[in-house]
Amino acid sequence: MPITITRHDEVAVLRLGSRFDAYEAANVRQAMTEAIDGTPRVIVDLSDVQFMDSTALAILVQGMKRCRQQQGDLRLSGLQQPVRVIFDLTRLDSAFQIYATEAEAIASFQ
Amino acid sequence: MMNPYDRFLFANFVNTARSQLLALADFWLSIGASSFALCDDEGYALFHRGAAHGWASADLCQPLTLGEAVLGTLRVSLSPAPEHDRRLYTDALLVSSLLQMEDNLEQMTEELVSSQDQLLALYQLARSIRGVISLEELITKLTTEAAKLLKVDSACLIIERASGLNITQVPPHILDIDFWATMFLQVQQRERFVLYNHADETDDTGEAAAQPAIHNLLITPIWVQGNLIAALGFCNKRDGRFSSPDLKLARAISEEAGVQIERTVLHQESLTQARLSAEIDFAADIQARLLPARLPSIAGLEIEAALTQAQRVGGDFYDVLPQPDDDLIVVVADVAGKGLSSALLMAMTRAVLRSQVNLRPSVEDVLTLTNNDLYNDYTEVSMFATAFVARWDHDRSVLNYANAGHAPVIYRPAHGSARLLPAQDLPLGVLHGISYQQRTLNLLAGDVVVILSDGFSEARDTDGQLFGLERLLWLVENCAHLDAGSIKNAIMETIRAFSDGHPQDDDQTLVVIKRPELLT
Numbered sequence: 001m002p003i004t005i006t007r008h009d010e011v012a013v014l015r016l017g018s019r020f021d022a023y024e025a026a027n028v029r030q031a032m033t034e035a036i037d038g039t040p041r042v043i044v045d046l047s048d049v050q051f052m053d054s055t056a057l058a059i060l061v062q063g064m065k066r067c068r069q070q071q072g073d074l075r076l077s078g079l080q081q082p083v084r085v086i087f088d089l090t091r092l093d094s095a096f097q098i099y100a101t102e103a104e105a106i107a108s109f110q
Numbered sequence: 111m112m113n114p115y116d117r118f119l120f121a122n123f124v125n126t127a128r129s130q131l132l133a134l135a136d137f138w139l140s141i142g143a144s145s146f147a148l149c150d151d152e153g154y155a156l157f158h159r160g161a162a163h164g165w166a167s168a169d170l171c172q173p174l175t176l177g178e179a180v181l182g183t184l185r186v187s188l189s190p191a192p193e194h195d196r197r198l199y200t201d202a203l204l205v206s207s208l209l210q211m212e213d214n215l216e217q218m219t220e221e222l223v224s225s226q227d228q229l230l231a232l233y234q235l236a237r238s239i240r241g242v243i244s245l246e247e248l249i250t251k252l253t254t255e256a257a258k259l260l261k262v263d264s265a266c267l268i269i270e271r272a273s274g275l276n277i278t279q280v281p282p283h284i285l286d287i288d289f290w291a292t293m294f295l296q297v298q299q300r301e302r303f304v305l306y307n308h309a310d311e312t313d314d315t316g317e318a319a320a321q322p323a324i325h326n327l328l329i330t331p332i333w334v335q336g337n338l339i340a341a342l343g344f345c346n347k348r349d350g351r352f353s354s355p356d357l358k359l360a361r362a363i364s365e366e367a368g369v370q371i372e373r374t375v376l377h378q379e380s381l382t383q384a385r386l387s388a389e390i391d392f393a394a395d396i397q398a399r400l401l402p403a404r405l406p407s408i409a410g411l412e413i414e415a416a417l418t419q420a421q422r423v424g425g426d427f428y429d430v431l432p433q434p435d436d437d438l439i440v441v442v443a444d445v446a447g448k449g450l451s452s453a454l455l456m457a458m459t460r461a462v463l464r465s466q467v468n469l470r471p472s473v474e475d476v477l478t479l480t481n482n483d484l485y486n487d488y489t490e491v492s493m494f495a496t497a498f499v500a501r502w503d504h505d506r507s508v509l510n511y512a513n514a515g516h517a518p519v520i521y522r523p524a525h526g527s528a529r530l531l532p533a534q535d536l537p538l539g540v541l542h543g544i545s546y547q548q549r550t551l552n553l554l555a556g557d558v559v560v561i562l563s564d565g566f567s568e569a570r571d572t573d574g575q576l577f578g579l580e581r582l583l584w585l586v587e588n589c590a591h592l593d594a595g596s597i598k599n600a601i602m603e604t605i606r607a608f609s610d611g612h613p614q615d616d617d618q619t620l621v622v623i624k625r626p627e628l629l630t
Contacts, residue, residue: 022448022615051576053568053616054446054496061540062492085579089517090496091533095540 003031011109012038013102015045022055032063040072043105047078052086064096073097077105117150120181123212124148124156130208134201135159143188148174148205150182161187170194172202176209224355228362231259235366245374252367253280256342260328260360266343268294269371289321290343293329297341303330303361307351328352330364334372342367390450394422397453400460406432411502411553412594412624413440416602419617425452425495426563426617427460431467436504439467442516442561442621443497446537451491459484459495459538473499473512477546481514481538488539496537498561502623509551509559509623514538518567518579520586524556524627528587530579531559553625558590558597565618566601569609577608594624 004015012035020028035042044060046052064074075097079087087093099105124131135146136159145164148157155165168185175181184202188194235255242248249267257265257280264284268291269276277290296304306327325346332340342364347356405413415428425445433439441463445452462483466476476499488494498519500511513519515537522528534547551559562582569577589600601620 054444054564055448058446058493061494062489065489089530089533090515091536092515092540095536 003027005031005035007038008106010039011041011043011106012036013043013045013106015047015102016049018048018050020046020049020056021051021053025055025059028056029059029062032059036063036066036070036072036074040067040070041109042067042072042074043077043102043109044074045077045102045105046080046083047102049083050080052083057086057090057092061092061095073109075099075105075108077102116176116179116181119176119209119213119216120150121156122216123209126212127205127208128157131157131205132159134205138186138188141188143186145185145187147185148182149185151180153183156182170198172198174202174209175206176213181209220355224358227355228359231359232362232366235259235363239370242370243374243377245371245378248370248374249276249278250280252342252363252370253278256344256360256363256367259363260344260356261348262344263346263348264344266290266345267340267367268343269340270294285321285323285345293327293343294341297329297331298338301331301338303328303357305352305357326351328357328360330357330360332364332368332371334368334375340368340371390422393450393453397423397427397457400457401427402430405430406438408432408436408438408502408504410504410507410625411438412626413438413621414594414598415619415621416598417617417619418602418614419448420565420614421449423450423453424448424617425456426565426619427456428561428619428621429460429464430621431464433501438502438504440500440502440561440621440623441467441497442563442619443495444516444563444565444617444619445495446493448616452493455488455491455493455495458487459497463497463499467499471501472548473501473510474546474548477512477514477535477538478544481544481546482542485539485542494537494539496533498533500561500623507553507625509553510548511551512546512548514546515540516561517564518562518582520558520560520562520583521551522558522560522586522590524554524590528583528590530583553623555625555628556590557625558586558594559623560586560597560601561621561623562601563617563619565614565616566605566620568616569605569618570612570615571608572611574612577605593626594622597624598622 003017006013014031014035016028042063067074077099078101079098097108099108131148138146139160143160145158145160147155147165149155149165158165164187165185168187169190170186170188172184173180174183184198184205186198238255239248239251242251253265253267264279264281266277266279275291277287279285293304327345329341329343331338332342334340344360401417405415413430417426417428425448427443429441431439443459445455445459462480463476466479470476470479477497496516497514498511498516500509502509513533514535515533517533519531520528521531534549536544567577567579567582585601585604589597592600598620
């Protein structure tokens with residue numbers, strides 16, 4: 001599934017495909033850069049993502065750091081159970097603001 | 111309008127077929143014709159007998175054809191009669207067929223000459239690039255030879271490389287580099303040659319016409335391993351214009367150039383790869399030496415470790431450092447990603463953790479200070495690392511540990527079931543200035559702690575199924591009664607069997623700590 005970027009006022013929503021790992025890293029990194037260049041307020045929607053590896057996590061952490069450097073933030077939405085487990089285990093759930101739905105994540109920026 | 115070739119052919123024919131034409135003329139004059147002539151398409155006589163200029167108002171006229179084209183006429187001044195018409199018609203057929211033979215012969219000769227030329231040219235080309243192994247030298251030689259062989263003022267070789275377009279002109283600086291880049295793009299789009307002869311009414315390209323220095327231009331594509339990634343350009347043919355033999359020769363040179371470029375590039379790639387491979391081997395050797403050569407043996411505690419990398423170098427490592435009073439420091443860490451970049455950060459992380467371990471007695475301080483030390487470096491390269499650091503307190507039989515996002519860590523008490531020990535804090539390099547916490551685990555006889563990297567839970571079988579945490583817990587549960595070495599082997603073997611045939615995606619590192627059962 002392709003990566004899409006949509007804009008809601010000053011918030012960019014990045015929706016990823018089903019697989020987010022080392023093989024998809026270059027595509028996601030490029031889309032992420034594109035989104036952050038537009039606005040430092042970014043939501044990464046993971047509703048379709050069933051698996052993430054550490055390379056994928058590193059990309060999200062990098063994006064989050066870049067957004068916060070620019071007084072914005074990178075927030076997550078739609079974590080599926082297998083992905084939720086990865087965030088819990090690594091405690092990265094405490095580094096990100098995580099929302100159940102994309103709409104809630106967008107509202108959090110208002 | 112007759113084209114120049116046909117005009118040449120026609121004139122030549124009058125000379126070579128002179129005796130046949132004389133025989134025809136004699137016949138017509140003998141039956142009373144006042145003149146006999148062979149005229150071109152404009153009515154000009156190339157051969158005639160009898161009264162001068164009689165052909166201009168000839169009574170009988172039949173066309174001479176070559177294929178579809180009418181090249182001229184046979185004309186006879188004689189009172190018209192049906193038998194005269196028929197006779198002149200058959201004469202015209204005869205002369206036309208002679209013309210056809212002349213044309214065939216001419217073309218065969220030209221083919222022969224041009225293929226001879228071509229062979230000779232390719233021989234020269236092959237001779238001059240024999241033994242050339244550097245791409246730069248090959249490019250210069252190919253371009254120089256191509257200019258000589260096609261008899262043009264300048265030639266240009268354009269190659270698309272990872273770094274961009276490589277454009278070599280001989281002699282240099284004749285034309286603008288951007289012009290060649292534009293022309294190359296056209297060749298790529300059309301997937302065929304581009305030809306521009308200034309005198310032609312139809313230009314193949316507007317760009318060439320806009321360049322006053324160019325009278326004519328030919329660019330032929332070069333395929334390397336099936337991809338159109340290069341082209342040879344020829345500018346300003348010395349004797350006028352590019353003809354069809356020129357095009358054939360240019361194509362033959364381009365084909366040879368493609369083969370030679372492929373050979374040279376492959377050679378260079380294999381050289382580079384061999385060098386890179388040797389360097390990675392060296393890095394792998396260094397990395398292997400960063401792991402403990404043997405694990406310390408301590409009374410009352412079994413400890414075993416293993417590491418298999420997905421690639422020759424990787425981001426996982428473990429460390430076991432003996433401390434005074436039979437205490438022990440155990441470190442397991444996993445730098446995100448894999449390959450060389452992770453390996454470099456792994457060496458750095460190991461060095462900082464080691465120095466902190468020597469300076470700080472408490473494991474939470476080790477992680478807090480390592481995080482602060484490495485935060486900027488990790489941020490620079492967009493990485494982070496998970497790390498589990500434990501200190502075995504021999505006197506108290508407790509394991510004090512701090513966990514920076516490392517998972518899974520599995521604890522299986524002798525009298526209980528296997529469960530995950532969750533990390534308390536974030537991986538290293540995610541947030542600056544955070545404090546890490548310490549947890550304590552009383553290890554009783556038979557208790558087992560297995561610290562693994564995510565390469566185990568994320569191992570896949572041939573159908574792409576993950577091994578997963580549940581199976582990992584179940585596995586530890588079922589082999590916890592074994593000694594540490596056997597637990598390690600059982601886990602490694604089970605994962606290997608599970609992912610049989612599926613390439614290992616990530617590094618796999620594990621450390622098994624077990625309090626042995628009391629001997630009864």
